[in-house]
Amino acid sequence: RKSGFLYPTIGNTSRSGYEISTPYYLNLAPNYDATLDPRIYSERGAMLAGEFRYLTPGSRGQLNVEYVPNDHGESDGLADTQGDSRYLVKFSDRTLLWQGWQFVGSYNHASDSSYLYDYGDALSHAAVYTLGSNAAIVGGGKWWNASFGGTIYQNVNPFVTDRGLPYRQLPYAKFGMDVPLSRWLEFGMDTSAVAFRKTGFVEGQREDIYPYLAADFGTSAWFVRPRLAYRYTAYQLGSDYQDYGYRGPLGNGAITPFDQKSPTRSLPVVSLDSGLVFDRSTTLFGSGYTQTLEPRLYYLYVPYRNQNNLPLFDTNVMSFDYWQLFSTNQFSGADRQMDANNLTAALTTRLLDDSGVERVSASIGQIHYFSPQKVLATDWVRSAYVAQLDVQLSDRWRLNSAYQWSPNTRLTDMAAVQLQRRLRTDGIFNFSYRYRRGLLEQYSASVVYPVSERWRLVGSWTYSVKDRQSVDALAGVEYDSCCVSLRLVGRSYVNQSYYGFGPVPKGGSLDRRDNAVLFEVVFKGLGSTGGQIDPLLRRDILGYQ
Template sequence: MTPKLPPRRLLAVAAALALFGGQADASSPQVPPAHPTAPADQACPLGSFHCAPRPLNYAMCRPNALLEFYDPSLGRDTSLRETSPTLVQAQHVDSSNRSVYHLSGEVKLQRADQQLQAERIDYNDQNTDYDARGDVRYQDAGQLLAASSMRGNTDASRGVANDVRYQMLDARGNGTAGQGQMLDAQHTRYSQATYSTCDVGHHLWEFRAKSITINKETGVGVARNATMRLGNVPFLYLPYFSFPVDDRRKTGFLYPTIGHTSRSGYEISTPYYLNLAPNYDATLDPRYYSARGAMLAGEFRYLTPGSRGQLNVEYVPDDHGKSDGLADTKGDSRYLVKFADSTQLWKGWQFVGSYNHASDSSYLYDYGDALSHSAVYTLASNATIAGGGKWWNASFGGTIYQNVNPFVTDSSLPYKQLPYAKFSMDVPLSRWLEFGVDSSAVAFRKTGFVEGQREDLYPYLEADFGSSAWFVRPRLGYRYTAYQLDSSYRNYGYYGLLGSGATTPFDQQSPSRSLPIVSLDSGLVFDRSATLFGNSYTQTLEPRLYYLYVPYRNQNNLPLFDTRTMSFDYWQLFSTNQFSGADRQMDANNLTAALTTRLLDDGGVERVSASIGQIHYFSPQKVLGTDWVRSAYVAQLDVQLSERWRLDSAYQWSPNTRLTDLAAVQLQRRLSTDGILNFSYRYRRGLLEQYGASVVYPVSERWRLVGAWTYSVKDRESVDALAGVEYDSCCVSLRLVGRSYVNQSYYGFGPAPTGGNTNHRDNAVMFEVVFKGLGSTGGQIDPLLRRDILGYQ
């Protein structure tokens, strides 16, 4: 028989039986109990320099790893509970008492997403006591629960279940308990319980605890007197351990990091996370280095309606290690402070600032440049007030630098900019004409060098004519740069003769430079249908001419505050200046001729792009110091005809020296959906010649090998070598990576280090484990692999 009862009554029994409190939230859509995977279409596109992290992959979990009574046909909409009737099925119903219902014989109660089954259920309609016995099974949108018996009171949201098996469908947690107690609607306690996110019945890891308490309000579970186990082998005793039961942040220990570096020895880190409030949190990270001693690190983050920022501090009370740098730090207390803040001041304006300071120049060399960091030899601190509107941007602030290269003095630092102001504007005057200006005023400070102020003003007028088939873009600009040098300028050689062979002396405390900059950029775009390897494409042919005129000005009387010659590449063919900064402006009477062709597939995706160009000089470039008639030929070729192969290349050949100036090749091959193979060759005449290879090789569904190697022809040695292995299973991921590298970024600046590091080589090893659903070591290996393996995910 199948009677219908009032919606509130017996359905309250089903609701009360959810000892884990129902992970489902009626306010959010529910997903079916599945094992999310990282599908192939989420693979990082070939050629990408930054790839998104891979989500936790549960593809290796058994697709049917659910408790045996799971009913896939049951509804999943929790919002229907209050309005749906309760359907009751039972072989026998005894309601002679008028207040107690006795249901027996394959009893099933169902409403909306909830279903309760048992051999017998007694329910008191007056005081809402219930007693379910014999193979009790409960299911809703968020969980499955099995018990031998259960009794309690629905109004008080209390209950006791014996011989419990549970499974959270959304959070993947599952386990067993000798007894489960629902203390109220938000709190549940289990005795003699287990917990794991592995497949039911196949726990690669789990913790067994004397008691586990679940708090639905905070989304946190707490285990007491727990033992962490791999298989059946205990490896960690936890008198108190908290873990998440949903996606919310929580206070508790993160998993430790274990590693080794050649300068600091063995390292162990045990971070503790503090979820202080929804808008700010902190992490305390005590560490120990076998070669240097103890360190206390910490991080604090905050987010308010008008401000956001982060503070990181590392403190070493007594470093008993030795340093290879110019300063002896043994026995010293050492520290590193990093602070960044962005605050909205008023509409359109904000403050952006950072403060970065180390106790000494060797700090990052000893502690920071281990496995997952590049070499850092300056720390910059700045404070800026910046604003902008529809057609303008402005900023005012200052920047200072600290030397953290232990093998050089502070003379290697860039100039401090105290203060600086910048303003730029780009105003459309009509549909085809616009007026703009770039300007800056900076005070440069550096002990032992000429100091002073510089103002740079660059207004321009630019037009844009054309259509999809052609364009003509004339531009007229005027650049004025003025200096006010400090009174000691003569001590640094800023007087004498203007150039080689000149007879006119100069002795100017306020030198200046002014000149016009005129350019004309033009091009055509032709296209036609083409077929290649049986596929249809649209081929373009894009000739381009770019004329640039800048008159010569002798600039020997101007200091070099922040200006360097930029590397010549394809985009320099269309640049108004080959110098960074405003201290030098090249002269030009040049015509660039370039030709580009592309292959676009039917979806508009660029599959092939080939470009070649050269500058013809009508007069010598006096500021750059060349009298060539032609520049180097610059060519680029990028090819990706399939989703598995990509080639990026660049080449420069000089007709003046008849030598190759630059050659670069990057070849990528996709291996399966989560593997990649890279090969590279880089050559810059007089500077470097290097071969490189990197790989993420999927050996099987569970194992991946990772590696990267860079060989310097000039140095005749491997300058960077990395090798590691990754293991992934349903609920555990492991990574072990080792790296051996020549620290050229430091040693290239000054004298070779002494002591045990005379071979310039450093080594690091790190191990990382991720117990899926509980947390990780913090992901210190990930930044290294992203940097060294193009396309790593």
């Protein structure tokens, strides 16, 4: 490695205009280096960016800084930044403290909520609404893990206030263990203690203790897995807790003020998972396979507890999918535990080739409720049918799909299809369809097409049926040799940062299209001069490398 100028990066975005950067690499020592990156934005002025990386026997980390002494671009949203100095700081570190313990930390901060909207990598990143910073001491052994730390958040959506931020966790402590008591019996525990802070909302501490005893009986042809758990959750709310209240399931409905400073919840969680595995030899298209048939029954019992007097610090309803058929809780976080008296019936079949590779897997399942779910506020007798199908009949073709149909509404709740075709040695074609009732319906296609040994065309396209327009389109070209890679990519997309919020950005359109173009040079062994295109292509083109 040698110090010196790298090739410049040239680009253009709707928010910042033309961009030119001239990075200079500093090879300071074998275990640390730096890059200075002065930039000029035609619509906003000058920026000085820098990166510093270090690696020692006990730690490694990276510091990135961007500084704009005088921004003369237009402002959108709630922050007026014209004429201000602006900056972005990102720092991460991982340091070994002693055997089994290490410090893990990150600090991310922007000068204002509009910074990423104005200067963010329009090519490589989707809308970012928060910046999180965390510091923790983490450790673990053969049967246990623990962490102690704190997490804070900064709002970087210029069209909303800080009310939408997650709670700060200052501090938190977590401990988990899984101890085998015998060949078939295991004892475990998941515990946490967190202090939640958020201005204008109810604050407090929460302790969640969740021990369990689990057994695993079976052979390759059958299994029975009983599990007995007990969950105890206790709160200590702030002195002004009566100024706040419960708004129904996850924030909806009329307000009911909290009437306990130290509410608790305790309940057992009992489950029994069982299944059989049948197999036989079969042939398909002249090839031999092993076909399995795997029926599965999963029973779950959790008694109802009224939880209206418990705040919602970090809890949301999780998206329903196939694995939720076998979950003890459809809520993330510890503030809500669903009640249950239900039985899941599922069936899976697989095709395995002679080398043991799974070529086809098809599953379908449904939950039968013996009593209404009060915490989730549903009185359904049955859940939606959930099915998934994965097919890989050759190394060049792959199909993944999922489908949910509700007998309660007689409507499709969710559908997803992903088809991939490998082209030549390094080409890819992807097609996908995504549907979730009432939320989205989108078609997507992406391609990496080898024109020659060194040249490739890349592209992706996403169309929203709901919006009746293309919401994201990308096209570019790549050149790759033994020593250098060149990439030129353009992107046109609908910026959705402000959907549903106010005020309306300048121009008065809630679906304003932003555009970005970037040219990038990558020296093999030195790294990218811009670092923006590769993450974009990996995100938008499944299988890109």
